[in-house]
Amino acid sequence: MLTLLGANEMELGLDPGRFDLFGGEGRLDRNVLAIPDVLPPADQPAALRLLLDLVWQAAGMERSFNYYAAGKWVAQ
Numbered sequence: 227m228l229t230l231l232g233a234n235e236m237e238l239g240l241d242p243g244r245f246d247l248f249g250g251e252g253r254l255d256r257n258v259l260a261i262p263d264v265l266p267p268a269d270q271p272a273a274l275r276l277l278l279d280l281v282w283q284a285a286g287m288e289r290s291f292n293y294y295a296a297g298k299w300v301a302q
Contacts, residue, residue: 228277233259238285251286259284272297 230236233254240252261280266273275297278290292300 227263228259228261228281230254230259231257233257233284238282238287240287244291253286254281254284255286256284272299275299 234257237253259281261277264273264277272293275290275293278292282288282290289295294300
């Protein structure tokens with residue numbers, strides 16, 4: 227469960243060398259960001275992708291880049 231209060235004062239720490247940033251991306255676009263509750267199975271880390279996508283989308287990005295487009299976790 228995740229709720230960010232004062233989210234419009236927060237931003238994702240995005241590497242401009244990795245992302246084509248046009249201005250505004252990374253800054254959350256709402257005061258309260260409430261992410262739905264989820265209890266993913268331990269053997270399915272991809273279950274969190276949809277939730278992380280919501281956070282990244284609130285920051286003006288298409289999706290979470292912690293996952294490949296096909297849904298597999300990006301090991302860094």
